[in-house]
Amino acid sequence: MKHARLLSAMLAACMLAGSCITPAAVSADDDYPEEPIRYGDVNLDSSVDVADAVAVARYYTMDWDLRLTDQGKMQGDVNRDGNLDDADLRQILLYIARQVDELGVPMLTSEPNYQAMNLMDDVTAEIVNGKDADEAFIDSQMKLTVDLFKGAAKDEQSEGKDLLVSPLSVSQAIAMAANGANGTTKEEMEKLLGDTLDIDALNQYYYRYTKNLTQASGADVHLANSLWVRDNEAAIRVPEQFLQTTADYYGADAFKAPFDDTTVKDVNDWVSYHTHSMIPLLIDHIDPNWIMILINALAFEAEWADPYNEYSVSDGTFHAYDKNLTAEMMYGDEYTYLLDENATGFMKPYKGGEYSFAAILPDESVTVSEYIDSMTADSLKKLLNSKQNTKVETMLPKFKYEYSLTMNKMLEALGMKTAFDPNTADFTGLNSLGDTWIDTVLHKTFIQVDDRGTKAAAVTAVFAAGCAMEPEPPKRVYLDRPFIYMIVDNSTNLPIFIGYVLHPTEVEAE
Helix, strand or coil, X not given: CXXXXXXXXXXXXXXXXXXXXXXXXXXXXXXXXXXXCCCCCCCCCCCCCHHHHHHHHHHHCCCCCCXXXXXXXXXXXXXXXXXXXXXXXXXXXXXXXXXXCECCECCCCCCCCCCCXXXXXXXXXXXXXXXXXXXXXXXXXXXXXXXXXXXXXHCHHHCCCCEEECHHHHHHHHHHHHCCCCHHHHHHHHHHHHCCCCHHHHHHHHHHHHHHHHCCCCCEEEEEEEEEEECCCCCCCCCHHHHHHHHHHHCCEEEEECCCHHHHHHHHHHHHHHCCCCCCCCCCCCCCCEEEEEEEEEEXXXXXXCCCCHHHEEEEEEECCCCEEEEEEEEEEECCEEEECCEEEEEEEECCCCEEEEEEEECCCCCHHHHHHHCCHHHHHXXXXXXXXXXXXXXXXXEEEEEEEECHHHHHHCCCCHHHCCCCCCCCCCCCCCCEEEEEEEEXXXXXXXXXXXXXXXXXCCCCCCCCCCCCCCEEEECCCCEEXXXXXXXXXXXXXXXXXXXXXXXXXX
């Protein structure tokens, strides 16, 4: 009887602007989690601050004038021991003081110790040549971005949900697997990733591109890859060349593990560490037929170049398709205006100037879905190149959410079919024993956009006399209805994240 050998590709990507409170972990089987529990948010105002610490202190000292809801008590129990007490108060105060980055979890300053065996101990990454991003690479990645975005938006798992995908994270995990593919399997993966580019060229492009991304000033961009191999030589034997290639071009970690509960913990610890604790749980079990797990983790943290102050934030109405809701709106002036036939938008730079937040608001007569349906690689490229240096009055709601998508059907629809077929998949470059195919591609993301960030600024004005011209009135883009957004690498205009918001974070009713 032929042993089933399955390859599981897991992708964990997260983006954070400002700082975050990591929500409670959800099961990997839970594709549609409810609103995440915000531990520490005792008064249910969507933030953790001194007011929450005071509420816990009053509760602990039995202040009978205090009224806490059951939800507030549950969220105040940050150490999950069933009690709301001084231990929770201490943890909230540490969080406010930024001595921990996740409530209940000390800040990780070093990588965890894994029980799995490190396969890279005897593999030394060699010096390889990279390729600078040129038109061929940029066009291929823009096509991949649009294909993935449209595919995710059409997937039934995304219906009615806020969506976020990272083309960069997806491409890294699939490219690693493609280095172990042959024949039609490899050709389909190359076509998806690079259009006309083969995997050898893509390795060189990705190597240089990701190196440049992670060395950008101002923003903290962390990218990591790993391979997890079942400790069973009757099922899998990984060629040394595959390990060497993934080490050289993708800086991948590689581990041999028993694929039991200890491996579940190791995988989640690795993901949590490399996503700065924003995605604390990727999997809750390992299928008995899995023989390898490929993971890409991407974390992005950046402050606004021009942060919002307390006077520029106020409650406002967001007109979702199904209801009106109250959200915290951030008002400001930006100076990069975007425009096409069916939408307007703006770009807001992050500190350092190498990344920008791009917001796209479809016209009132066009829904987000309709706009995405009409999107092409050329139209998105044209939009991001349409920058006008003009004043734009903007309004951006605060938002935070998780997103999870099993990508198998979507990738098959995009032409990557053979990799998922047990009868025809060819991953002999990854497993010399053969009989290996991809079982699952899981993509998880997390995002928070708020007003965080501090900057001191000076303004120099030069007044010159001359012929006065009528000033152009400022543009206005108020994101008070569903919109599309991207986190864009300014050097290539390629989005490393792309998503849409249907329901921003709602202000809790008092």
